[in-house]
Amino acid sequence: DIxxxxxxxxxxxxxxxxxxxxxRASQSVSSSYLAWYQQKPGQAPRLLIYGASSRAxxxxxxxSGSGSGTDFSLTISRLEPEDFAVYxxxxxxxxxxxxxxxGTKLEIK
Amino acid sequence: xxQLVESGGGLVQPGGSLRLSCAASGFTFSxxxxxxxxxxPGKGLEWVSSISSSSNYIYYADSVKGRFTISRDNAKNSxxxxxxxxxxxxxxxYYCARGPPNDFWGxxxxxxxxx
Numbered sequence: 001d002i003x004x005x006x007x008x009x010x011x012x013x014x015x016x017x018x019x020x021x022x023x024r025a026s027q028s029v030s031s032s033y034l035a036w037y038q039q040k041p042g043q044a045p046r047l048l049i050y051g052a053s054s055r056a057x058x059x060x061x062x063x064s065g066s067g068s069g070t071d072f073s074l075t076i077s078r079l080e081p082e083d084f085a086v087y088x089x090x091x092x093x094x095x096x097x098x099x100x101x102x103g104t105k106l107e108i109k
Numbered sequence: 110x111x112q113l114v115e116s117g118g119g120l121v122q123p124g125g126s127l128r129l130s131c132a133a134s135g136f137t138f139s140x141x142x143x144x145x146x147x148x149x150p151g152k153g154l155e156w157v158s159s160i161s162s163s164s165n166y167i168y169y170a171d172s173v174k175g176r177f178t179i180s181r182d183n184a185k186n187s188x189x190x191x192x193x194x195x196x197x198x199x200x201x202x203y204y205c206a207r208g209p210p211n212d213f214w215g216x217x218x219x220x221x222x223x224x
Contacts, residue, residue: 033209033210035209035210035211037154037211039154044204044214044215044216044217045146045154045204045211045214046214047208047210047211047212050210050212051210056210056212057212088153088154090154090156090209090210090211092208092209092210095168096156096159096168096169096170097156097168097170097171098144098156098159098209099156100146100153100154100155100156101153102153103153103154
Protein backbone atom coordinates (compact mmCIF):
# COMPACT_ATOMS: atom_id res chain seq x y z
CA ASP A 1 0.00 0.00 0.00
CA ILE A 2 1.12 3.55 -0.73
CA UNK A 3 1.89 5.64 2.36
CA UNK A 4 1.61 9.42 2.02
CA UNK A 5 3.69 11.62 4.33
CA UNK A 6 2.78 15.29 4.57
CA UNK A 7 5.08 17.99 5.82
CA UNK A 8 5.22 20.10 7.79
CA UNK A 9 2.70 18.95 10.37
CA UNK A 10 1.87 22.54 11.21
CA UNK A 11 2.67 25.66 9.19
CA UNK A 12 2.38 29.09 10.82
CA UNK A 13 2.13 31.97 8.37
CA UNK A 14 0.62 35.43 8.09
CA UNK A 15 -2.15 36.50 5.70
CA UNK A 16 -0.61 37.54 2.40
CA UNK A 17 2.27 35.08 2.71
CA UNK A 18 2.99 32.19 0.36
CA UNK A 19 2.39 28.65 1.63
CA UNK A 20 3.97 25.49 0.29
CA UNK A 21 2.75 22.12 1.56
CA UNK A 22 4.47 18.84 0.72
CA UNK A 23 3.15 15.32 0.17
CA ARG A 24 5.62 12.48 -0.37
CA ALA A 25 4.54 8.98 -1.43
CA SER A 26 6.26 5.74 -0.47
CA GLN A 27 6.03 4.61 -4.10
CA SER A 28 5.16 6.24 -7.38
CA VAL A 29 1.57 7.46 -7.70
CA SER A 30 0.25 6.18 -11.02
CA SER A 31 -0.75 8.78 -13.59
CA SER A 32 -0.38 11.54 -10.99
CA TYR A 33 -3.69 10.52 -9.40
CA LEU A 34 -3.05 12.81 -6.46
CA ALA A 35 -5.65 15.08 -4.91
CA TRP A 36 -5.58 17.84 -2.29
CA TYR A 37 -8.43 18.65 0.08
CA GLN A 38 -9.10 21.50 2.50
CA GLN A 39 -11.01 20.90 5.72
CA LYS A 40 -12.25 23.50 8.17
CA PRO A 41 -13.47 22.66 11.70
CA GLY A 42 -16.88 21.03 11.71
CA GLN A 43 -17.03 20.83 7.91
CA ALA A 44 -16.60 18.12 5.32
CA PRO A 45 -13.42 18.19 3.25
CA ARG A 46 -13.45 20.16 0.00
CA LEU A 47 -11.63 19.08 -3.13
CA LEU A 48 -9.05 21.65 -4.22
CA ILE A 49 -6.76 19.88 -6.69
CA TYR A 50 -6.99 16.60 -8.64
CA GLY A 51 -4.63 14.94 -11.07
CA ALA A 52 -1.80 16.61 -9.11
CA SER A 53 -2.29 20.01 -10.79
CA SER A 54 -5.88 20.56 -11.96
CA ARG A 55 -8.00 22.93 -9.91
CA ALA A 56 -11.46 21.72 -8.99
CA UNK A 57 -14.51 23.74 -9.96
CA UNK A 58 -14.74 27.07 -8.17
CA UNK A 59 -11.29 26.91 -6.57
CA UNK A 60 -9.44 30.27 -6.69
CA UNK A 61 -6.31 30.43 -8.81
CA UNK A 62 -4.14 31.24 -5.80
CA UNK A 63 -4.25 27.46 -5.17
CA SER A 64 -1.91 25.42 -7.37
CA GLY A 65 -0.63 21.86 -7.32
CA SER A 66 2.48 20.35 -8.80
CA GLY A 67 4.63 17.24 -8.78
CA SER A 68 4.76 13.72 -10.11
CA GLY A 69 6.01 10.30 -9.14
CA THR A 70 6.53 10.44 -5.38
CA ASP A 71 6.82 14.17 -4.66
CA PHE A 72 3.89 16.55 -4.77
CA SER A 73 3.17 20.01 -3.44
CA LEU A 74 0.29 22.41 -2.90
CA THR A 75 1.05 26.11 -3.10
CA ILE A 76 -1.18 28.94 -1.94
CA SER A 77 0.27 32.07 -3.50
CA ARG A 78 -1.16 34.72 -1.14
CA LEU A 79 -2.93 33.52 1.96
CA GLU A 80 -6.41 34.81 2.64
CA PRO A 81 -7.96 34.58 6.15
CA GLU A 82 -10.30 31.81 4.95
CA ASP A 83 -7.36 29.63 3.83
CA PHE A 84 -6.32 28.73 7.37
CA ALA A 85 -7.44 25.12 7.70
CA VAL A 86 -6.15 21.54 7.55
CA TYR A 87 -5.00 20.21 4.19
CA UNK A 88 -4.87 16.56 3.14
CA UNK A 89 -3.41 14.84 0.12
CA UNK A 90 -4.87 11.58 -1.22
CA UNK A 91 -3.69 9.15 -3.84
CA UNK A 92 -6.33 7.43 -5.96
CA UNK A 93 -4.33 5.74 -8.69
CA UNK A 94 -4.67 2.07 -9.54
CA UNK A 95 -6.46 -0.11 -7.02
CA UNK A 96 -7.39 0.91 -3.49
CA UNK A 97 -6.59 1.62 -0.72
CA UNK A 98 -7.00 5.27 -1.64
CA UNK A 99 -4.83 6.48 1.18
CA UNK A 100 -4.76 9.97 2.69
CA UNK A 101 -1.81 11.79 4.17
CA UNK A 102 -1.94 12.66 7.86
CA GLY A 103 -2.67 16.33 7.15
CA THR A 104 -0.96 19.70 7.45
CA LYS A 105 -2.51 22.32 9.70
CA LEU A 106 -2.11 25.83 8.30
CA GLU A 107 -2.45 28.30 11.16
CA ILE A 108 -2.30 32.06 11.48
CA LYS A 109 1.01 33.37 12.76
CA UNK B 110 -27.12 20.98 -7.13
CA UNK B 111 -25.28 17.87 -6.01
CA GLN B 112 -26.32 16.71 -2.55
CA LEU B 113 -25.23 13.77 -0.44
CA VAL B 114 -27.05 13.21 2.84
CA GLU B 115 -25.96 10.54 5.31
CA SER B 116 -28.22 8.95 7.90
CA GLY B 117 -28.27 5.99 10.27
CA GLY B 118 -25.53 6.92 12.70
CA GLY B 119 -25.73 6.87 16.47
CA LEU B 120 -24.54 5.14 19.61
CA VAL B 121 -23.96 1.38 19.56
CA GLN B 122 -22.28 -1.03 21.93
CA PRO B 123 -19.09 -2.87 20.96
CA GLY B 124 -19.97 -5.90 18.87
CA GLY B 125 -23.14 -4.29 17.61
CA SER B 126 -24.26 -3.31 14.12
CA LEU B 127 -25.35 -0.19 12.27
CA ARG B 128 -26.38 0.52 8.69
CA LEU B 129 -25.46 3.88 7.22
CA SER B 130 -27.29 5.31 4.22
CA CYS B 131 -26.35 8.09 1.85
CA ALA B 132 -29.07 9.67 -0.29
CA ALA B 133 -27.74 11.24 -3.48
CA SER B 134 -29.38 13.88 -5.67
CA GLY B 135 -28.49 16.41 -8.34
CA PHE B 136 -26.42 14.10 -10.52
CA THR B 137 -26.65 10.78 -12.38
CA PHE B 138 -25.84 8.55 -9.41
CA SER B 139 -25.51 5.39 -11.50
CA UNK B 140 -22.58 6.88 -13.44
CA UNK B 141 -20.25 7.42 -10.51
CA UNK B 142 -18.14 5.38 -8.12
CA UNK B 143 -18.86 6.16 -4.49
CA UNK B 144 -16.87 5.97 -1.28
CA UNK B 145 -17.09 5.99 2.48
CA UNK B 146 -14.42 7.97 4.33
CA UNK B 147 -14.25 8.31 8.11
CA UNK B 148 -12.62 10.63 10.59
CA UNK B 149 -12.08 9.67 14.21
CA PRO B 150 -12.43 12.52 16.73
CA GLY B 151 -9.47 14.90 16.38
CA LYS B 152 -7.80 12.68 13.77
CA GLY B 153 -7.23 12.68 10.02
CA LEU B 154 -9.21 11.22 7.15
CA GLU B 155 -9.30 7.46 6.59
CA TRP B 156 -10.60 5.87 3.38
CA VAL B 157 -12.98 3.03 4.31
CA SER B 158 -14.55 1.54 1.19
CA SER B 159 -15.30 2.13 -2.48
CA ILE B 160 -17.87 0.75 -4.91
CA SER B 161 -17.91 1.19 -8.67
CA SER B 162 -20.88 2.59 -10.54
CA SER B 163 -22.43 -0.80 -11.30
CA SER B 164 -21.16 -2.54 -8.14
CA ASN B 165 -18.71 -4.63 -10.14
CA TYR B 166 -15.72 -3.50 -8.11
CA ILE B 167 -15.79 -3.25 -4.33
CA TYR B 168 -12.85 -2.50 -2.06
CA TYR B 169 -12.29 -2.18 1.67
CA ALA B 170 -9.61 -0.89 4.00
CA ASP B 171 -7.91 -3.69 5.91
CA SER B 172 -9.23 -2.18 9.14
CA VAL B 173 -12.86 -2.97 8.18
CA LYS B 174 -12.54 -5.92 5.82
CA GLY B 175 -14.81 -8.79 6.84
CA ARG B 176 -16.90 -6.55 9.11
CA PHE B 177 -18.26 -3.82 6.82
CA THR B 178 -20.20 -4.22 3.57
CA ILE B 179 -20.70 -1.45 1.04
CA SER B 180 -23.61 -1.57 -1.39
CA ARG B 181 -25.71 0.71 -3.57
CA ASP B 182 -29.16 0.92 -5.10
CA ASN B 183 -28.93 2.90 -8.32
CA ALA B 184 -32.71 2.87 -8.76
CA LYS B 185 -33.05 4.69 -5.44
CA ASN B 186 -29.90 6.83 -5.74
CA SER B 187 -28.62 5.45 -2.48
CA UNK B 188 -25.34 4.22 -1.02
CA UNK B 189 -25.10 2.01 2.06
CA UNK B 190 -22.55 0.81 4.59
CA UNK B 191 -23.49 -2.17 6.73
CA UNK B 192 -21.23 -2.19 9.78
CA UNK B 193 -21.06 -5.34 11.90
CA UNK B 194 -18.89 -6.38 14.85
CA UNK B 195 -18.28 -2.72 15.65
CA UNK B 196 -15.28 -1.79 17.76
CA UNK B 197 -14.51 1.24 19.90
CA UNK B 198 -11.95 2.27 17.29
CA UNK B 199 -14.69 2.52 14.64
CA UNK B 200 -15.97 5.63 16.42
CA UNK B 201 -15.82 8.41 13.83
CA UNK B 202 -17.71 10.77 11.59
CA TYR B 203 -18.52 8.82 8.43
CA TYR B 204 -18.72 10.67 5.13
CA CYS B 205 -20.03 9.45 1.82
CA ALA B 206 -18.22 10.99 -1.12
CA ARG B 207 -18.49 10.83 -4.89
CA GLY B 208 -15.41 9.80 -6.82
CA PRO B 209 -12.45 9.44 -6.60
CA PRO B 210 -11.32 12.13 -6.72
CA ASN B 211 -13.89 12.96 -4.08
CA ASP B 212 -15.45 16.08 -5.55
CA PHE B 213 -18.62 16.07 -3.46
CA TRP B 214 -19.04 15.02 0.16
CA GLY B 215 -21.94 14.61 2.53
CA UNK B 216 -22.06 16.52 5.80
CA UNK B 217 -21.01 13.41 7.73
CA UNK B 218 -22.74 11.26 10.33
CA UNK B 219 -21.37 10.39 13.75
CA UNK B 220 -21.01 6.77 14.78
CA UNK B 221 -20.10 6.20 18.43
CA UNK B 222 -19.14 2.73 19.62
CA UNK B 223 -19.13 2.62 23.39
CA UNK B 224 -20.42 0.57 26.28
